[in-house]
Amino acid sequence: MSKVLRKVIRIGSRESKLAVTQSQIVIEAIQKAHPEIEIELVTMKTTGDIILNKSLEKVGGKGLFVKELDIALREGRIDLSVHSLKDMPMEIPEDLPLIGFSKREDPRDAIIIKDGFNIDTDAGIMGSSSKRRILQLKRLYPNLEYKLLRGNVQTRLRKLEEEDYNATVLALAGIKRLGLENVVSKILSTEEMIPAAGQGILAVQGRSGEDYSFLEDFFSKESAIVSSCERAFVTALNGGCTSPIAGYAQISGDEIELRGLYCEEDSEEICIGTIHGDCKDAVKLGETLAKRLKPKKWR
Known part of the structure; x- marks a missing residue:
């Protein structure tokens, strides 16, 4: 493994506010440990961010959130990429390994409820794209109907406000990183709602054979x-x-x-x-x- 420390690091990220915020966490860690390194954030829209009217499994799975960033890594346009680990596919290319993981943020799921709606007794619509969440929520809230709702945090909150959804559920980690705790109506324990694998953890992906020792203190x-x-x-x-x-x-x-x-x-x-x-x-x-x-x- 090469031990030549780069002077400029290009970090790839999805364009969403949460993705950029999470990449900024990594950037700040690098800057704190190595102020001599210049860092450039490179954002891009992934296929998974563009196709929102279908469930992920119908359009290609979680890999759609990383495809464009993987290409940029291979082509050398970025040096590493930052992802929510729960959004990473299980099969990771050998040439683009996961090189490390952040300290875990709160792994629980949170429910956001439209004003005036009683989730325990009222009939209404819960918006979610996750079968994992829907199956567990049905046991807690059999009174609800469940419909597809995809998009980044801001998109889902906007759709909750403007469309016929009465509630939605999001990872609390992302809500906290965005400073939006005030929108949370209820936090589900990990017994009520078992989280997705890796939920709350940031994964850093790089190229095999490269030196990423500048991130050792962060992992x-x-x-x-x-x-x-x-x-x-x-x-x-x-x-x-x-x-x-x-x-x-x-x-x-x-x-x-x-x-x-x-x-x-x-x-x-x-x-x-x-x-x-x-x-x-x-x-x-x-x-x-x-x-x-x-x-x-x-x-």
Whole structure:
């Protein structure tokens, strides 16, 4: 690995306000540790940001949020890219590895409710594009109808205000990073709503063989461990498919606990389970829980 430290670092980001804010977190960390490095932010609109009238699985999956940034990395137009880990596909190209992860922000989901609507008793419409969220919300709010709602945070809040949605649900991490905690009506515990794998963690992607030592102080070892556990769980359940899957790992000392959810595509039969063990076995634990939760008839 080359140890020649660059004088200029170009960081790639999606154009949304949240994506830019998250990239700025990485920029500030680099500037603090290495004030001698000049940093350039390069933003671009991804296919996933453009197509909002269809669910992700119908138009190509999570890879649509990274495709353009991957191309820019390969072509050398950027030196690294910043992503919400929960939006990253499970299969990562060998030439564009995930080089590190941020400290985890709040992993919970938050409900935003239109003024005057009682989510516990009123009949209404919950907007979401996530099967993971919808399946779990149906158990909490069977009185609601669930309709597709996609877009960045600001787009979803605007649609909630202007269209016939009565509520929507967003990752609390993004809301906090944008300073929009005031819009939150209710925060769901990780027991009520198991988060998506990697939720609350920022992933930095780079090119293989490059020196990224300037980010060593920013990266979190704990996030690397829990994300490896959660993503191993999803991957073992064919996580690139459209089946609803959730996984949330927590570390206590040298032990890690993973709580996972799986539901076969076109079914609403949810399987939830928990496993714990040594942190050094994080990947194996994720794979083991996946085998436990996937019934034989679905294997």
